[in-house]
Amino acid sequence: MQNISDQQNAQRVEANLTASESDLADVVKDNAAGLPGATTDNQTMPGVVQILAGLEQAKQRDIKQHNINLLNKYAPAAIAIFDRDMHYLSASARWISDFNIKEEVLGLSHYQVFPNISDLCRSYHQRALAGEIIITDNFRFEMPDGAVRWVRLELGPWIDDDSAIGGIVIFTEDNTRSKTAEQEVELGRTKLQAALSSMYDAVFIADEHGTLIDFNEAFAVMHGFKNKAECPVKLSDYPAILEKISADGEVVSPQQWPVFRAMRGEKHSGIEYTVRRKDTGLSLIGSYSFAPLRNGDGLITGAVVSIRDVTQQRRMEQLIDTKRGELEEAGRHFLARQTAAAIAHDLNQPLTAVSTYTNVALQVLETDSQNLETLRYALTQAEQQAQRAGKMMHELVASLQKNQSVSESINIVDLLIESVEIVVGKGGYGLRPHLHWQIAPALPPVLGNHLQIQKVVINLISNAIQAMQDITPAQAKLTISAEIQQADAAMLHICVSDTGIGLTEAEVKDVFQAFYSTKATGLGMGLAICRTIIGAHGGKLWAESKPDTGASFHFTLPIVK
Structure with a gap:
């Protein structure tokens, strides 16, 4: 509707001017009648011709101005026209909106509207006023409020009726969004490059056409290239250089390589292949992770693949397995x-x-x-x-x-008496020490294997008697005690003590080690076996001693609940 109105206004202006010309011609003819040289036919006098020419020029100027106004209002581009002193002669609506101008600019200096305009921009104006046409696609323009606009800039001179430069015309197109997006993409690419460069794993990205978009230095090194420049960018070139071998020893066809599997929509992690250079024989074991790349519509546009060199890890695992086998054999x-x-x-x-x-x-x-x-x-x-x-x-x-072995309820007192009888015997042999019993009354039974617990007690009693072989019978004293443990009422505490030569502090620490013995003919297994038995029953076995004061061996067993 606005376009129709403007067209009607133009027609109305033209009609008014035409009517004015006709009326003026009639008046001139009437007043000129009877003057010397006057005529009354359709010929027009020279003065009238001059007046009509002036009216025609005025009409054309009005039409031009009207058209300029229409252009300024509806032009999709930002356009401004300046005189030689950079005063505004015209500015399109898009110019006013793009540069957020809040005042009427006609007649104002461009440098008044934008007081912080750059020296580069001023130099462009001077070059255009000198007749140069300047075009730049990414011009940084700083707004008065400090905001930055990126514009496509074209400026050049306009010529007046005297063929002289009357000023300049500036055309701009706001590219801020595209420039910002471009900067963000570049920033993202820079970050990606930094991330790829810092990775020990090889990483590469390919598009749907099988072309490497990006990859890191680790990719080149891992595949036996001196640097990235030596790496082919077409994936189709790599089967002639490399081969991949699966974990079962089969050569993998290129169509089953991870990158092509990803392009078919597969996504996996930790799949291992042996990668071998065909020319040099260089090989490694790579752990591959891969996934497809998709656009906003979900369509696959490429693939990303990462490869971790696990060659040393697998060799180390193999070595460990070998050593473990050797240790198991030694065990x-x-x-x-x-x-x-x-x-x-x-x-x-x-x-x-x-x-x-x-x-x-x-x-x-x-x-x-x-x-x-x-x-x-x-x-x-x-x-x-x-x-x-x-x-x-x-x-x-x-x-x-x-x-x-079978666990049962054991009367510890009966077991202790039976063990002493076995070692000392009724008709006994060897040293018969003075026996002292320190048994608490009404002791509850313990849980365990009777023969294994008896084995422990017999061993401790035998060791005690042997430890007293070098002292006089009058000094030989064997004490056997049993009571509920004070620190834990759920455990029974048994102790076998002697008055023999005793143990040093070092011997107390080592006496339970396998094959360690304080006796010249001992195997060093008795106490080690005893500790194992007591531990298997849920108790503890330990020794206390001082040289020349005898030794005490203590152990605990769980009470039957």
Whole structure:
């Protein structure tokens, strides 16, 4: 509707001017009648011609101004016209809005409207006034409020009727959004480059046409190139240079390479391939992670692939596996030696007892003695010790088979008495120490394997007696105590003490180590086995001693709830 109105106004102006010309011609003709040289026909007088020419020029000026006004109002571009002193002669509506001008600029100096205009911009004006046409696509223009606009700038001179430069015309197109987006893209690219450069992993990005868009230096080094410049940018060139081998040893076809799988929409992480250069044989093991790149519509536009060199890691794992196998083999040999030592240790006492009682029986028979009671006792004890040796073997095998032994409720007092009887014996041999019992009344039963706990007690009593072999019988004192542990009412505390030579501080720390012994003929397995047994029952075994004051061995066992 605005365009129609403006067109009607133009027609109205033209009609008014035409009417004015006709009226003026008639008046001139009427007043000129009877003057010398006057005519009354259709010929016009020279004065009239001059007046009509002036009217025609006025009409044309009005039409031009009207058209300029229409151009300023509806032009989609920012246009301004200046005189030689850079005063505004015209400015389009787009110019006014793009540069956020709030005042009427016609007649004002451009430098008054923009007082902070740059020296570069002023130089452009002077060059245009000198006749130069200047075009620049990205011109930085700072607004009075400090905001920055990026514009496409064209400026050049306009020529007046005398063929002289009357001023300049400036055309601008606001590219701030596109420039800002371009800067953001460039910033993002810079950050991407920085990130890629800092990565130890090889990373590359490819478009849907199989062209490398970007990749880092690690990609070049990992694939045997001297630098990025040597790397082909077409993925189709790489099958002639490289081959990929899957974990099962099969050569992977290029169509199944991670980058092409990603372009088909696959996404995976940690898939390993061996990558080998065909020309040099250089190879490595790469852990690949890949995914497709998609645009805003979800369409695949490329792929991103990262590769981590895990060659050293896999070699180290292989070495560790080899060493682990060697350690396991050494462990099996150690276990075999430990088992043999444990068997020898456990069987030593009952077999020694069997030998001793058998010798007694033989002596009775050799002397043709009629002491049948002694003979019966010796043979009975020999039989019991042989049966005990068999039980020990059974329990040892059971403990070696993941501790498949039976737990039961044990009367600890009965077990202690029985153990002393086994070691000392009714008719005893060797040193018979003074025995002191310190048993708390009404002790509750403990939970465990009877034969294994008895093995511990017998070992501790035997060690105590052996520790007192070098002192006089009057000084030899064996004390056995049992009570509920004061620090933990759920545990029973048992202690075997002697008055022998005792242990040094270092011996107290090492005495439970396998193959460590304070005896010249000891295997060093007894106390180590004892600690293992007590620990398997949920208790603790420890030693206390001072040289020449004897030693005390303590252990705890859980009370039956």
